[in-house]
Amino acid sequence: MSELSSRWLDAILFENTQFRGRIHPDKLPVQRTPSSVGVITCMDPRVNLEAIGMPSFSETGENGSSIRVIRTIGAMAEPRSLMIGIFLAGIRELVIVMHTDCGCCLAFSKIDVIVSNMQNSLPAAQFLEFKKTIGEPFCENLRVWLKAFENPREAVKQEIAAIRMLPFIPQQIIIHGLLYELSSGKIEVVVNGYD
Numbered sequence: 001m002s003e004l005s006s007r008w009l010d011a012i013l014f015e016n017t018q019f020r021g022r023i024h025p026d027k028l029p030v031q032r033t034p035s036s037v038g039v040i041t042c043m044d045p046r047v048n049l050e051a052i053g054m055p056s057f058s059e060t061g062e063n064g065s066s067i068r069v070i071r072t073i074g075a076m077a078e079p080r081s082l083m084i085g086i087f088l089a090g091i092r093e094l095v096i097v098m099h100t101d102c103g104c105c106l107a108f109s110k111i112d113v114i115v116s117n118m119q120n121s122l123p124a125a126q127f128l129e130f131k132k133t134i135g136e137p138f139c140e141n142l143r144v145w146l147k148a149f150e151n152p153r154e155a156v157k158q159e160i161a162a163i164r165m166l167p168f169i170p171q172q173i174i175i176h177g178l179l180y181e182l183s184s185g186k187i188e189v190v191v192n193g194y195d
Contacts, residue, residue: 023061034090038068041097041180042075051185052097052178074104074155076147077163092173093193096159098152099180108148111139152179156190 039054041047050056055064068089070081075098085091107114115138119127134141149155156177163169177191 022059025061027058027060027062029061029063032089033066035066035068036090036092038070038085038089038091038094039097040070040072040075040077040094042099042102043071043073044099044103046101046182047097047099047180048185049097051180051187052095074098074102074147074149076104076159077166079166079168082163082166083168086168086170086173093176094163094173095176095178095193096156096163096191097178097180097187098156098159098190100152100182102149102152102155104146104148104155105150105152107146108143108150111143111148114146115139115142153188153190160191 039049039052041049049069054067054069057063068085068091070078070085072078075096077096118130122130131138134145149158156179160175160177163175174193175191176189176193179188179190180186181188
């Protein structure tokens with residue numbers, strides 16, 4: 001593991017040197033710009049945010065967007081990010097972008113694989129302590145703890161409802177729910193926050 005990490009770190013540092021050689025420092029976005037919109041999407045690198053109009057950084061380092069992006073497993077909202085995004089960055093409208101073939105769906109169906117891999121990777125005492133924290137029935141409770149789901153369309157609706165239940169979420173915030181289809185790049189509106 002250490003050797004692999006070292007090789008990746010070397011690659012990162014090499015790429016950074018290449019990056020710094022091609023960008024124009026005066027084009028880098030260094031000023032914070034307020035934004036009234038934010039995206040919560042999955043950490044899966046297959047989710048291409050150009051599908052919802054977010055431009056990539058240019059070759060010179062410019063970013064043509066001030067949209068805040070929160071990436072988590074399964075596009076599940078993280079309260080700290082929401083609080084700072086809403087009350088410091090000025091977000092007034094959110095879009096949740098989940099996707100087909102999500103790892104949270106795989107986690108739901110392969111919970112036994114996760115448990116087996118944990119048992120094989122963690123010292124027994126550490127695994128038992130974690131198991132005690134999650135409680136019995138362990139596999140079912142672990143699914144809930146992971147926010148694993150079977151159906152991403154239903155998960156979008158449930159996540160929006162969960163965000164709305166947070167005690168600090170303003171009633172007037174608009175939240176949309178979208179599903180990104182990996183195989184076509186198509187966006188499906190699951191929840192229209194304007195309705």
